[in-house]
Amino acid sequence: MAEHLNSSPRMKRFLAWLPLAALAIFILTPLLSSLIYSFFRADGSFTTSGLTGLADSGKIVAPLMRSLVVSVLAAVILVVTLVPAVVAVHLWAPRLRSVLSILCTLPLVVPAIAIVAGLSAVLRSLAAQGRGSLGMQLNTMLQSQDLPLVLVGTYVILCLPFTFRSIDAGLSTLPLRTLFESSSILGAGLGTTLRRVIIPNIRGPVMFSVFFTFALSIAEYTVAATLSINTLPVFLNTLSSTNFRGSITLSVLLNLTTWLLLAAATVSASRFGHRPSAVSEHDEPEADEPAVSQAAGAFRKDDETP
Amino acid sequence: MTTADNRPRPSRSGIEHTDEPEAVRFEHVNKSYGGTEVLNDFNIDIEAGSMVSFLGPSGCGKTTTLRILAGFEPVNGGDVLVGGESVLKLPPNSRDMGMVFQSYSLFPNLGVSDNIEYGLRIRKVDAGARRRRTEELLEICGLTGMGARFPHQLSGGQQQRVALARALATQPKVLLLDEPLSALDASVRSSLRDEIRRVQQALGTTTVFITHDQGEALAIADRVAVMNDGRIEQYSAPHEVYSSPATAFVARFVGSINEFAVGQDWTIRDRLPIEPAPDHTVFVRPENLSITSAADGFLEVKHSTYTGERTMVHLGLPGDHKARWAASLASVDADDLRPGMRIDASVTAEPALRLDRNDAEGVPA
Numbered sequence: 001m002a003e004h005l006n007s008s009p010r011m012k013r014f015l016a017w018l019p020l021a022a023l024a025i026f027i028l029t030p031l032l033s034s035l036i037y038s039f040f041r042a043d044g045s046f047t048t049s050g051l052t053g054l055a056d057s058g059k060i061v062a063p064l065m066r067s068l069v070v071s072v073l074a075a076v077i078l079v080v081t082l083v084p085a086v087v088a089v090h091l092w093a094p095r096l097r098s099v100l101s102i103l104c105t106l107p108l109v110v111p112a113i114a115i116v117a118g119l120s121a122v123l124r125s126l127a128a129q130g131r132g133s134l135g136m137q138l139n140t141m142l143q144s145q146d147l148p149l150v151l152v153g154t155y156v157i158l159c160l161p162f163t164f165r166s167i168d169a170g171l172s173t174l175p176l177r178t179l180f181e182s183s184s185i186l187g188a189g190l191g192t193t194l195r196r197v198i199i200p201n202i203r204g205p206v207m208f209s210v211f212f213t214f215a216l217s218i219a220e221y222t223v224a225a226t227l228s229i230n231t232l233p234v235f236l237n238t239l240s241s242t243n244f245r246g247s248i249t250l251s252v253l254l255n256l257t258t259w260l261l262l263a264a265a266t267v268s269a270s271r272f273g274h275r276p277s278a279v280s281e282h283d284e285p286e287a288d289e290p291a292v293s294q295a296a297g298a299f300r301k302d303d304e305t306p
Numbered sequence: 307m308t309t310a311d312n313r314p315r316p317s318r319s320g321i322e323h324t325d326e327p328e329a330v331r332f333e334h335v336n337k338s339y340g341g342t343e344v345l346n347d348f349n350i351d352i353e354a355g356s357m358v359s360f361l362g363p364s365g366c367g368k369t370t371t372l373r374i375l376a377g378f379e380p381v382n383g384g385d386v387l388v389g390g391e392s393v394l395k396l397p398p399n400s401r402d403m404g405m406v407f408q409s410y411s412l413f414p415n416l417g418v419s420d421n422i423e424y425g426l427r428i429r430k431v432d433a434g435a436r437r438r439r440t441e442e443l444l445e446i447c448g449l450t451g452m453g454a455r456f457p458h459q460l461s462g463g464q465q466q467r468v469a470l471a472r473a474l475a476t477q478p479k480v481l482l483l484d485e486p487l488s489a490l491d492a493s494v495r496s497s498l499r500d501e502i503r504r505v506q507q508a509l510g511t512t513t514v515f516i517t518h519d520q521g522e523a524l525a526i527a528d529r530v531a532v533m534n535d536g537r538i539e540q541y542s543a544p545h546e547v548y549s550s551p552a553t554a555f556v557a558r559f560v561g562s563i564n565e566f567a568v569g570q571d572w573t574i575r576d577r578l579p580i581e582p583a584p585d586h587t588v589f590v591r592p593e594n595l596s597i598t599s600a601a602d603g604f605l606e607v608k609h610s611t612y613t614g615e616r617t618m619v620h621l622g623l624p625g626d627h628k629a630r631w632a633a634s635l636a637s638v639d640a641d642d643l644r645p646g647m648r649i650d651a652s653v654t655a656e657p658a659l660r661l662d663r664n665d666a667e668g669v670p671a
Contacts, residue, residue, distance in 0.1 A: 175410040182411040182469075184398045185376055186425035186476070196424075200415035 031255060038249040050249030054239075060250075063235035070148060070231065071217035074155040075210045078163060081156070083206065086167050087198055090176050097168075104164035107157050112222040115158070119150065120226070148229045155217040163209035166269060170205035174198070204269045211265030215258045327355035327512045328389035328479040330375065335384035337370055337536075344370050345536045348384070357506050357513040359523035362533035363559065368516045371533075372482055375514065377401050388479055404473030404511075405482040409489040411469055412457040418468050419444075419453035425476040443471035446505055463494040470502065474509060481506065481513040487522060499526055520560045524548060532556045549591070549658055554666045557589040557659045562618070564590045564631045567663065574653040578604075587666035588657040592618060592634035596654045603648035605631075610640060619643055621651065 038050045054060050089096050107115070123143065129135030142150040176198070183193040199206060221233040232254065240247035330352040337345040344367045352358045360368035373379040375386060377398035385392050393401050404425075412421050419440050426436045444450050447467040457465055466486055473481060486502070487495045503526035506513050517523050523530045524544040531541045532555070540552040551557035566578070570585040578595075597605075597619065608629035611618040617640035620629035633651065643649070 178407050178409075178411045179413065181376075181378055181398070182405070182407060183413070183424070184378075185401075185403060185405045185482075186472070187399045187402075187428040188424075189399060192428065197413050197415070201413075203415075 031252065034248050034252045034255075038245065038252050047245075050243075050245040053243045053246035054250055060232075060235065063230050063232045066145070066148070066230065067218050067232035070151050070155065071214045073152045074159070074217045075213040077152060078156045078159055078213050079206055079209055082160070082163060082167060082209070083199060083202075084194060086164065086171055087176070087194065090168075090171050091180060101164070101168070104160040106161075108161040112158070112220075113226070115154065116223045116226040119154065119223070123150070123227075143227060143229065145229065148224075148227070148231075150227060151217075151220075151224060151229060151231070154223050155213065155220060158220070159209070159213040159216055162212055163205075166205040166208045166212075167202060170202035171198075174201055204271065207268035208265045211261045211268065215261035215265070218261075219254060219258045327510050329354040330480055330512060330514065331387045332371070332375075333385045333387065335371075335374065335386065336382045337367075337374060337379065338382050343536065345374075348536065348538070350531060350538060350541060352512060352514065353528075354389075354512050355510045356528040357503065357515060357526065359515045359517060359527035359530045360533055361517055361520055361523040361530050361560070363518060366533040367536040368518075368533050369484065372484055372514060372516050375480070376403060376405055376482055402476070402478055403480045403482055404476065404478035405484065406466065406469045406473050406486045408485045409462070409465075412465055412472075414457055416456075417453065418449065418455050418457075418460070421457070421468055422472045422475050424472060429476065439475055440471075443475055446474075446508065447471040448501065461494075462490045463498050466490065466498060467501070470505065474505070474511065477509075478511065481511045483513065483515040485516050485518070487517070487519070495522070496525075502526065524560070532559060534559070551589065551659050554587070554589070554659070554661060562592050562632060562634070563658070564592060564595060565666070566590065566631075574656065578651050578653060584663060587661050587663055588653075589659040589661075589666075590653050590657050591655075592632045594653060594655040594657075595631065595633040595651055597621070597633045597635070597643075597649045597651045599643065599647055600650045601648055603650045605649050605651050607643050607645050607647045607649060609645050610643060612637060612640075621649070624648065 039046060039048070041047050086100070089100050123139050126135035126139035126142075142148070142153075179197055179201075180193055183197050188196070219233055220231070221237070224231040225234045225237065232250075236247055236250050236254065239250065330350075332348055332350045335345055335348040336343070337348075348367075348371065350358075360371060362368050370379060374381055375393075377393070377396060381394065386394055388401070413424065416424065419437075422440045422443055423436045426439060431439070440453065444453055447470055449464065449467055449471065452460070452464070452468075457468070460468065469486070483502070487499055490498065499522055502515075515523070515527060524547070527544060529542060530544050530547045532539045532547060534555045540547055540556045542550075542552075547556060547560055551560065557563045566588050567582040567584070568586050568588050569583040572583075572586070572588070604624075605621045606624045606626075608620045608622045610620065615637060617635050617637045619633045619635060619640055621631045621633060622629045631651075
């Protein structure tokens with residue numbers, strides 16, 4: 001009888017961990033298999049031919065640089081456009097917030113291939129304007145292999161559903177109107193207020209957005225492949241026919257990089273997102289008495305002025 | 307505020323007023339939100355260097371007035387002048403004003419010193435001068451040694467002191483206080499209130515102070531503007547607002563008041579009028595109502611409210627449920643009074659206000 005009682009909490013803990021363990025096995029098995037394949041031949045001997053194959057050909061450099069540039073640009077452009085937009089909506093057009101939310105969620109609903117089909121149609125219509133026309137020039141510029149802006153724009157759109165929600169939630173915890181007005185009355189313009197007050201207080205959501213956009217952009221395949229732009233994932237696909245072990249090694253590396261980025265995104269969202277706030281109601285009469293800080297609930301959203 | 311040869315005089319705190327305080331004026335200001343008119347032909351003159359409190363119930367337009375002055379709300383008509391010049395065309399960040407909000411206005415990502423320095427940084431004041439000014443203000447506002455702390459480590463009262471220091475750092479022309487004490491504990495409120503007054507007087511900054519708490523307004527303002535429905539009902543020194551209210555609204559809103567319907571010939575030497583008469587309404591402060599216990603008294607004690615030094619004795623007609631009037635006594639004198647006791651009452655000073663019956667309309671506050 002006593003044994004049964006003792007094992008009950010342990011049994012509960014075991015059952016709680018069971019789904020997590022199952023999920024971990026499901027996810028890790030292909031990854032581990034790939035990892036083993038990358039570095040071990042069928043006879044069990046260690047090999048680095050996957051890695052060296054990648055480095056030797058030198059063909060990896062261009063796609064790698066391309067992917068890095070596109071990913072960095074996408075992350076920066078997303079933050080620079082989305083944060084002011086959401087702040088503006090919160091401050092001056094709160095009724096548009098639901099509209100913005102729907103718009104930002106749309107890319108989630110549309111499959112990547114459909115987005116690409118639409119893109120291709122637009123690019124074709126630009127090209128159809130004829131050689132030397134503005135449309136043709138634009139078409140060429142957007143799809144340039146050196147700086148494929150069409151990918152940058154597409155990735156920004158694709159990341160909106162996730163990043164918008166994060167930034168929107170982060171701003172909702174701030175007394176935005178009061179902070180804005182305090183900064184304003186002290187002499188700051190819009191840019192200064194964003195830079196010195198708003199963004200530092202949504203560091204978590206902003207960092208999440210940066211890491212997430214980077215992760216998605218560097219691993220995106222469908223759009224890049226359909227538009228024949230040789231990014232890292234596209235290169236990976238072509239590589240699989242010539243250097244299979246190399247392509248698996250690269251995919252493991254890419255996978256791990258994306259994982260790390262997403263982990264960083266999640267950690268930064270939770271670490272910097274949580275903010276202990278005011279206010280112990282009891283004032284300290286002596287200046288040398290240590291002030292007691294007790295977290296007492298989140299920031300209150302400030303009221304709309306009548 | 308200046309010496310004979312017009313040099314700025316150092317105040318007791320050692321800080322010089324390098325800028326002369328500025329007067330504020332509202333001229334025929336109209337303001338509507340959608341279809342609702344909030345201010346109609348609003349006029350007021352605020353003397354340079356004075357502290358004026360806008361006092362009134364929620365929705366009376368006092369916050370709107372402050373926000374118009376700060377530049378957060380446009381006007382539909384009229385003008386607002388600071389130091390004789392219109393500020394309407396200036397955005398909030400160019401009006402050179404300081405503002406303390408009700409709460410949560412400190413920047414959470416910056417420490418106390420950085421918060422205070424914020425305005426100075428924007429104005430590109432050099433680091434040394436910024437530091438000196440910040441130290442000065444930390445001392446004036448009772449925050450010495452707290453420069454490195456963050457807002458979430460401070461109590462509500464401390465946060466508002468930092469907010470005050472921050473607003474004053476840039477030596478603004480006008481200081482705006484939007485119910486700065488409302489979110490604080492009662493015990494903190496009165497000490498901080500007095501500190502705000504002390505700092506304001508030391509620096510000589512023209513200050514506009516919004517509150518719905520009459521105690522605050524009466525305690526520290528040079529003049530009180532009592533507002534109702536977008537209008538100023540009375541604009542005078544605190545003691546005048548209390549003892550000589552201009553309208554029924556002011557009489558009822560500020561402090562407690564007794565209302566009696568009297569005939570037009572009634573004087574305080576006459577018996578206290580408890581039967582309604584059609585001519586005038588007199589407003590009598592509770593401390594001007596004197597009561598004596600009498601077996602055949604025409605009034606009855608209903609209940610008493612003890613508040614420490616004073617006791618408010620609520621009176622009514624014998625047999626009536628309701629207590630219609632109240633007399634304020636020193637608690638030592640109210641000791642023997644019990645509910646149900648018969649008393650006689652008389653008015654011991656001229657009524658605060660006497661109006662024709664029709665002018666005294668409105669539900670008693």
